[in-house]
Amino acid sequence: MNVSGNPRRVRPEKQPVILPGSDCKETMESLSFGRRVDITADTESADTYHHHTFVKKSFHRPTFCHHCTEMLWGITKQGLTCEVCNFVSHERCLYNIVTPCSSVASDRIKEPVPHTWSDPVQARKKFCNVCRRKFDDGVLLRCEVCEYYAHLGCLDFVVSDCRKCSNYEESKEMGEKKFVHHWREGNLPPSGKCAFCKCKCGTTECLSSMKCSWCWTMAHCGCYKQLPQSCNYGALAEILMPRSCLSMPVTNASVKADLASKDLKANMMENSAETRAKDDETADGQIVKIYDGYIALSKRNFKTIQVQKDATIQQMIEAALRAYLIKDEASNYYLSSVSDTDGEITEKRLSELDNLTSLTKVSMGKAPSLFLRYEDKDTRRGTIKVFSGDPDTTSVPRPISINSHISVEEVIEMALHKFRIDDGDPNDYSLMEVVLDKGVQERVMERYECPWPQLLKARRNSLKQMKQTRYYLRKNEQPTMELARMYVGSLPINLSEFKYKQIIQKMLDEDSMFASIDMVYAQYGSACVSFSDHEAAVKAYKILKDTTYEDKLLTVLFIPEIHLDKLPEDHCPLLVFVNTRSGGCQGIDVQDALRKMLNPHQVFDLDQGGPLPGLHVFSQLKEYKALICGGDGTVGWVLSCLDDIGQESVCSSPPIAVLPLGTGNDLSRVLKWGGGYQQGDDLYQMLQTVMEAEEVKLDRWTVVFEPEGKHTEIDNKSNSSNSSSGDDMPNLFVMNNYFGIGIDADLCLGFHNAREEKPEKFNNRVYNKIVYLRQGMQKLGRKTNCRELNKEILIDVDNKRLKLPTLEGILILNISSWGSGADPWGSSDTQDEFQRASHDDGMLEIIGLTGVMHLGQIQGSLRNGIRLAQASHIRISMKTDMPVQVDGEPWMQLSGEVVVSRSALQATMLKKRKHRIARRNTEPAISGDSAAQRDQAKLVAVNSEEIAQI
Numbered sequence: 001m002n003v004s005g006n007p008r009r010v011r012p013e014k015q016p017v018i019l020p021g022s023d024c025k026e027t028m029e030s031l032s033f034g035r036r037v038d039i040t041a042d043t044e045s046a047d048t049y050h051h052h053t054f055v056k057k058s059f060h061r062p063t064f065c066h067h068c069t070e071m072l073w074g075i076t077k078q079g080l081t082c083e084v085c086n087f088v089s090h091e092r093c094l095y096n097i098v099t100p101c102s103s104v105a106s107d108r109i110k111e112p113v114p115h116t117w118s119d120p121v122q123a124r125k126k127f128c129n130v131c132r133r134k135f136d137d138g139v140l141l142r143c144e145v146c147e148y149y150a151h152l153g154c155l156d157f158v159v160s161d162c163r164k165c166s167n168y169e170e171s172k173e174m175g176e177k178k179f180v181h182h183w184r185e186g187n188l189p190p191s192g193k194c195a196f197c198k199c200k201c202g203t204t205e206c207l208s209s210m211k212c213s214w215c216w217t218m219a220h221c222g223c224y225k226q227l228p229q230s231c232n233y234g235a236l237a238e239i240l241m242p243r244s245c246l247s248m249p250v251t252n253a254s255v256k257a258d259l260a261s262k263d264l265k266a267n268m269m270e271n272s273a274e275t276r277a278k279d280d281e282t283a284d285g286q287i288v289k290i291y292d293g294y295i296a297l298s299k300r301n302f303k304t305i306q307v308q309k310d311a312t313i314q315q316m317i318e319a320a321l322r323a324y325l326i327k328d329e330a331s332n333y334y335l336s337s338v339s340d341t342d343g344e345i346t347e348k349r350l351s352e353l354d355n356l357t358s359l360t361k362v363s364m365g366k367a368p369s370l371f372l373r374y375e376d377k378d379t380r381r382g383t384i385k386v387f388s389g390d391p392d393t394t395s396v397p398r399p400i401s402i403n404s405h406i407s408v409e410e411v412i413e414m415a416l417h418k419f420r421i422d423d424g425d426p427n428d429y430s431l432m433e434v435v436l437d438k439g440v441q442e443r444v445m446e447r448y449e450c451p452w453p454q455l456l457k458a459r460r461n462s463l464k465q466m467k468q469t470r471y472y473l474r475k476n477e478q479p480t481m482e483l484a485r486m487y488v489g490s491l492p493i494n495l496s497e498f499k500y501k502q503i504i505q506k507m508l509d510e511d512s513m514f515a516s517i518d519m520v521y522a523q524y525g526s527a528c529v530s531f532s533d534h535e536a537a538v539k540a541y542k543i544l545k546d547t548t549y550e551d552k553l554l555t556v557l558f559i560p561e562i563h564l565d566k567l568p569e570d571h572c573p574l575l576v577f578v579n580t581r582s583g584g585c586q587g588i589d590v591q592d593a594l595r596k597m598l599n600p601h602q603v604f605d606l607d608q609g610g611p612l613p614g615l616h617v618f619s620q621l622k623e624y625k626a627l628i629c630g631g632d633g634t635v636g637w638v639l640s641c642l643d644d645i646g647q648e649s650v651c652s653s654p655p656i657a658v659l660p661l662g663t664g665n666d667l668s669r670v671l672k673w674g675g676g677y678q679q680g681d682d683l684y685q686m687l688q689t690v691m692e693a694e695e696v697k698l699d700r701w702t703v704v705f706e707p708e709g710k711h712t713e714i715d716n717k718s719n720s721s722n723s724s725s726g727d728d729m730p731n732l733f734v735m736n737n738y739f740g741i742g743i744d745a746d747l748c749l750g751f752h753n754a755r756e757e758k759p760e761k762f763n764n765r766v767y768n769k770i771v772y773l774r775q776g777m778q779k780l781g782r783k784t785n786c787r788e789l790n791k792e793i794l795i796d797v798d799n800k801r802l803k804l805p806t807l808e809g810i811l812i813l814n815i816s817s818w819g820s821g822a823d824p825w826g827s828s829d830t831q832d833e834f835q836r837a838s839h840d841d842g843m844l845e846i847i848g849l850t851g852v853m854h855l856g857q858i859q860g861s862l863r864n865g866i867r868l869a870q871a872s873h874i875r876i877s878m879k880t881d882m883p884v885q886v887d888g889e890p891w892m893q894l895s896g897e898v899v900v901s902r903s904a905l906q907a908t909m910l911k912k913r914k915h916r917i918a919r920r921n922t923e924p925a926i927s928g929d930s931a932a933q934r935d936q937a938k939l940v941a942v943n944s945e946e947i948a949q950i
Contacts, residue, residue: 002888006088011924015876018057020211021123023185023786025400025589028911032859033314033852037949041135041310047834050097050098050099050100050101050102050104051100051103051104051327051915052082052084052085052100052101053082053084053101053327054080054081054082054087054089055080055081055677056077056082057077057078058076058077058080059072059078059079059082060618062205063078063079063088063206064086064088064203064205064206064208064851065079065089065090065206065208066088066089066099066132066205066207066218066221066223066261067089067090067093067097067098067099067208067221067222068090068093068208069141069203069205069206069208069209069219069220070090070414071794072088072090072162075200078149079091080094080103080786081882083322083527084101084102084103084322084325084327085102085103085130085131085132085325086131086132086133087099087101087132088206096222098225098572099185100219101327102130102131102132102157102159102325103325103326103327104327104352105159105568106159106160106436106468109159109160109161110387111164111439112160112161112434112436112440113160113161113162113163113164113441114160115143115145115146115148115158115160115162115439116143116144116162116441116600117141117142117143117144117252117587118141118142118143118144118592119353120139120140120141120152120682121139121140121142122135122138122140123135123142123149124136124138125147126140126187127149127186127187127206128140128149128150128151128209128767129149129150129159129184129186129187129272130150130151130154130156130157130158130206131154131160132186132207133151135149135151137339138151138815139152140152141155142592143162144318144405144592144595145162145163145165145595145596145600146163146182146184146213146596146602147184147187147211147213147596148162148184151891152345154669155438156437156438156464157325158245159414160436160439160440161215163182163214164243165243165246165248165599165600165601165680166247166248166560166601167243167244167246168242168243168244168245168246168247168482168561168563168566169244170312173377177216178230179230179231179233179243179244180229180231181212181214181215181217181224181227181229181230181231182212182213182214182229182231183210183211183213183224184211184212184213184398185207185208185209185210185221186202186204186206186207186208186209187207188201188209188211188218189202190202190204192209192211192218192240193218193699194209194218194219194220194223195217195219195223195227196220196223196224196226196227197220197223198221198382198745199216199220201219201220201745203490205933206409208221209221209606209699209905212231212234213596214231214234214281215231215232215233215234215235215236215237216234216597216684217231217234221916225342227512227693229436231484233559235684235688236573236597236598236684236687236688236691238570238571238572238691239571239572239574239598239625239687239690239691240571240573240598240602241562241571241573241598241599241602242565242567243599243601244564244565245562245563245565245566246560246561246563246599246601247482247560247561247563248484248558248559248561248601249482249483249484249534249546250484250531250534250537250538250541250558251558252558252630254558255538255541255542255558259315261284267887271337278307279334283687285306285308285309285311286306286307286308286309286311286356286367286651287304287305287306287367288304288306288307288319288356288359288368288370289302289303289367289368289369289370290302290303290304290305290306290323290324290370290372291338291369291370291371291372292324292371292462292463292464293371293459293461293462293463293465294345294460294461294462295379295458295462295465296462296464297338297345297371297939301348302369303323303324304323304367305319305320305322305323306319306936307319307356308356309354309356309357310355310356310357310723311355311356312352312355313334313335313350313351313354313355314330314352315336316356316370317333317334317372318330320335320372321331321333322864323461324372324463324464326463326467327801330377331375332374333372333373333374334349334350334373334375335349335350335370335371335372335373336348336349336350336371336373337359337368337369337370337371338369338370338371339688341398346402346522346613347371349373349468350370353748356368357431357475363530369647372463373463374459375514376456376464377458379404380403380404380451381401381402381403381404381452382401382402382403382455383399383401383402384396384399384400384402384411384451384452384455384471385397385399385400385470385471386398386400386411386415386418386431386471386472386473387470387471387472387473388419388473389432389472389473389474390471393751397470398415398418398419399403399611400414400415400418401499401837402451402452402454403452404450404452404916405450405718406451406452407447407448407449407450408445408446408448408449408450408451408901409447409448409768410445411431411451411471412426412429412431412447412473413426413429415429415431416429416473416475419473428475428476428477429469429473429474429475429825430444430445430473430474430476430591431444431445431451431470431472431473431474432445432471432474433442433445433469433470433471433921434469434470434471434472435465435468436468436469437464437465437468451471453614455469460464466679466840470859483515483530483531483532483561484530484532484534484558484561484608485518485528485529485530485531485558485560485561486514486528486529486530486531486540486541486556486557486558486559486611486834487526487527487528487535487555487557487558487559487609487616488504488526488527488528488529488544488554488555489524489525489555489556489609489610489612490526490549490552490553490554490555490557491503491525491526491527491554492525492549492550493522493523493524493525493902494525495522495525496521496522497517497520497527498511500517500520500527501517501527503549503565504527504529504544506544507544507547507549508540508543508544509539509543510913511536511539511949512536512537512539512540512543513536513540513878514531514536514537514540514579515529515530515531515532515533516529516530516531517529517530518530519648520678521612521645523587523642523644524610524641524644525613526555526609526612528559530614531949534570537558540602541556541558544556544565550693555608555609556641557608557609557613558734559616559617560601561617562617562618562620564620564621567621570627570908571620572623572624573624574598574624574625574626574627574690575600575602575604575614575615575617575618575625575626575627575654576589576594576598576602576603576604576614576627576629577604577606577614577626577627577628577629577634577638578590578594578603578604578605578629578630579606579629579630579631579634579661580605580606580607580724581607581629581635582629582631582661582662586661586677586679587629587630587661589679590629590661590677590683591603591605591629591685591773594629594683594687596689597683597684598796600686603721603811606634606637606772609679609691610637611637611638611641611642612641612645614664614812615641615645615649615753616645618649618654619645619648619649619739620649620650621650622650622651623654624651624654625654625655625656625660625690625910626638626654626655626656626657627656627658627687627690628656628657628658628659629659629661629677629837630659630661630662630738631660631661631662631663631664631665632662632664632665632666632667632668632887632888633662633737633887633888633889634661634662634734634738635656635658635667636644636664636734636737636887638656639656639700639734639736639907640734641899642654643734643905649849652727653906653907653908654908655693655695655908655909655910656907656908656909656910657671657693657908657909657910658671658674658675659673659677660673660674660675660676660685660758661676661677662676663819664819664821664888665700665770665818665820665868666737666738666815666817666819666821667736667737667815667817668817669817669821670816670817670839671696671909671910671911671912671914672911672914674910675820676837689912689913690910692913693745693910693911693912694802694910694911694913695909695910695911696839696840696908696909696910696911697839697840697906697907697908697910698736698814698839698840698906698907698908699814699839699840699841699842699902699906699908700734700735700736700814700901700902700903700905700906700907701735701739701814701844701901701902701903702730702732702733702734702900702901702903703733703735703739703898703899703900704732704898704899704900705731705732705733705893705896705897706733706896706897706898706899707894707895707896708894708895708896708897718869733886734876734905735887735900735902736814736815736887736907737813737814737815737817737818737887737888738809738812738813738814738815738818738886738887739811739884739885739886739900740809740810740812740814740884740885741789741793741809741810741876741878741882741883741884741898742786742789742807742809742810742811742849742882743779743786743789743808743849743851743852743855744811744849744855744884744885745771745809745870745882745883745884745890746779746786746883747775747776747852747855748883748885748888748890749780749883749885749890749891749892750775751771751772751775752889752890754771754775755771765882773899776852776855776856786808786809786882787808788806788808789807789808789809789810789882790804790805790806790807790877792878792880792881792882792924793810793876793877793878793882794876795810795846795868795875795876796874796875796876797846797869797871797873797874798871798872798873799873803845804848804868805849805866807849807850807866808849808850808851808854809849809851809855810846810847810848810868810876811824811846811849812844812845812846812847812900813825813837813844813845813846813847813866814844815839816837816838816841818858819855819858820859822858822859822861822863823843823861824847824849824858824865825837825847825864825865825867825868827867834867834870835870840906842872842902843870844870844871844872844874844900845867845870846868846869846871846874847865847866847867847868848865848868848872849865849866860936872901872902873899873901873902874898874900874901875897875898875899875900876897876898876900877896877897878893878895878896878897878898879895880895881893881894882895884898892897
């Protein structure tokens with residue numbers, strides 16, 4: 001950062017502007033930021049533009065104001081920029097800024113919630129919420145729960161204000177607790193519209209405007225304070241799982257590995273001189289490494305500043321404070337040179353007579369390494385701020401003067417007096433130490449501890465860590481039995497509950513033992529266990545996640561608990577399953593988007609334990625809907641799992657919608673959900689369509705295979721397969737879409753074998769169809785084992801022998817779509833003896849195929865299949881081994897008999913309506929005179945001279 005010259009700093013000389021039609025109290029409250037903000041009554045925050053340090057600057061490329069989103073016009077000195085957080089503003093917008101500087105943003109958060117970071121990814125047209133710079137080609141970290149983005153190098157300064165997705169409180173009634181908006185700044189869609197002034201507020205030019213992470217209400221920075229504070233969850237309130245009815249004391253994010261590797265990458269990429277010079281147009285000078293304490297030195301976690309070669313110590317201190325986002329006077333700090341010789345650290349304080357030139361000579365031309373230290377003028381006493389432990393209170397933190405001998409017990413007594421709790425017993429309260437360093441770390445302090453010596457030690461180790469340390473006064477209430485629930489899968493199948501308990505107990509030690517087993521799913525080799533000790537649950541997770549049993553790695557994840565007494569009666573939550581392996585990378589993107597639109601605890605990844613964890617969590621609900629994001633095979637997978645545990649659930653057959661991510665997506669086409677999800681489709685609109693969809697029934701059929709000479713007993717729980725050998729196949733399947741014998745199954749088997757050989761290539765829907773086409777072209781003109789299929793099989797439909805023409809394949813359809821949208825049965829004819837095909841008429845359509853050319857003609861809608869019969873019971877006798885497929889899963893079947901009959905397990909599906917239902921208006925209502933308030937909001941763009949005249 002260039003500190004050459006003396007840029008003109010803009011210092012305020014006025015009180016905050018009070019707009020017409022508003023009182024002083026409302027104006028001071030409008031200066032607060034976000035959801036959990038401390039509204040202070042002092043004038044310092046208002047007089048310093050929310051602690052921004054503005055300097056006038058000339059911009060050499062189009063630049064936009066971060067408050068009003070309008071462009072800065074002029075030749076030179078077009079606007080102002082904050083030296084710390086890069087906030088850009090018109091001079092006319094200074095007195096209307098509501099966004100605090102990044103140096104104090106963490107201090108405004110009263111109830112911190114850590115973010116759930118993704119792996120480093122690349123993204124365009126996004127802005128860092130810390131430094132406000134645009135992501136170009138570099139990598140970034142993205143919160144999987146809220147719209148928070150950060151550079152790898154900005155990870156140390158992120159604001160832990162993620163939305164809290166589970167907030168169950170047993171002591172409070174359902175309607176007693178009110179929820180407010182969770183505002184997030186910037187990265188809005190370009191088409192975003194302000195809910196207050198109805199004008200466009202989305203932009204891709206800068207980090208500006210606000211959006212609620214729950215209801216997706218969007219507004220300008222100058223308008224969102226005029227909206228009601230309460231949040232009604234928006235248009236998706238009916239299907240969104242309220243956080244008040246969920247409890248999850250230990251989340252999967254809290255047990256992830258630490259970010260040490262990400263920090264290392266951050267230092268290599270973001271702290272490089274090249275990156276700094278690229279982001280700063282005026283960068284020209286010497287690079288200096290700054291450490292904020294011993295911890296940073298041991299981890300080589302430094303920040304770089306770029307100053308002129310003749311810069312003074314005072315200028316370097318100011319640049320170092322800006323690099324560490326510290327808002328304080330430079331006279332309170334000093335620099336010292338540091339050297340590490342054989343593990344022995346020595347430092348020497350620099351005097352005002354020293355300069356950068358002399359330091360460069362000492363370091364042999366390399367970038368000097370310096371310590372940024374606090375000037376300990378009086379180490380005997382100091383001041384700490386204590387926050388109230390009640391999340392519903394709006395009280396500000398209270399400053400408490402302490403010294404080296406004041407203990408926690410005395411701090412509690414002074415805090416009770418500060419908060420005017422005179423009748424409170426200090427023994428009923430405790431002091432909580434919270435450190436906002438790469439998350440939220442909490443610790444209950446012992447009553448004999450002295451906080452001030454600990455803070456002095458922390459300041460020597462890390463200035464940043466001391467700045468992020470705070471204290472909470474919390475009442476010692478009777479602890480509620482909020483259990484941590486864990487799902488453990490990949491265990492041996494068909495064992496007793498006692499045996500599963502023994503297996504898990506042998507893997508754990510005494511410090512990580514669970515309290516009880518809630519449920520056992522023996523047919524899947526899974527169990528759900530509960531922990532009364534949350535620390536024991538974390539230890540158990542770390543042990544089990546790397547444990548293998550019978551050469552299989554265990555599947556371990558924490559699951560939430562739904563409290564039915566807190567669930568509103570008008571809510572019908574949506575259970576979402578996402579197959580992240582479907583559609584290439586589309587499944588991951590869809591899962592990330594749905595977790596932001598809904599409560600992330602109601603969106604389950606099928607790659608983590610399959611459908612069972614989600615179905616177990618929703619098993620006690622009387623009514624809910626489900627959304628399956630995947631292909632036809634994914635839908636069959638979820639339906640089969642629902643069949644197995646449906647008898648143990650209150651709602652055994654929830655209505656199911658489909659978001660097509662597979663290759664064929666035939667069931668999705670029949671239900672009018674489309675042939676495939678495309679990148680950029682409006683998922684928010686799709687969720688609204690799910691709310692309005694109509695319920696329909698889907699017939700399901702059992703397909704029983706009886707190999708010749710083998711009469712095995714029917715196992716109703718075996719309904720899927722991935723095997724290619726007839727000896728290993730279960731003898732019963734559940735069919736949802738279609739069943740094929742002959743040439744169709746032969747092509748499907750060839751595609752399946754090619755995908756098994758090189759699965760990394762089959763990540764694109766178009767490529768998959770090209771492989772299908774190639775398989776069909778290879779069969780043309782060649783003799784296959786399916787020729788004259790009519791001589792190798794006998795078909796009885798409803799106890800009547802069916803006469804077959806010359807065929808190479810047989811299709812048995814339950815739905816009117818096959819092969820990515822083709823209709824082999826065709827439209828109904830009034831003169832035809834057959835009825836119109838439907839998925840809920842209790843009949844199957846039997847179609848004959850004459851060869852590969854016939855399949856191509858059906859795909860091109862040039863010809864229909866040969867209609868053979870409609871029946872509700874089919875028996876097929878195969879004289880030789882043949883390729884078969886059930887719902888796209890192919891294998892070679894041994895000779896024998898196949899029986900297809902209607903199953904009693906009829907599924908309830910959701911079909912998209914042709915016309916949308918007129919729904920109630922869910923936009924936030926504006927109380928009072930809306931016209932006057934809109935005029936008031938428009939005044940945010942008025943320049944300072946016009947405001948003075950008003």
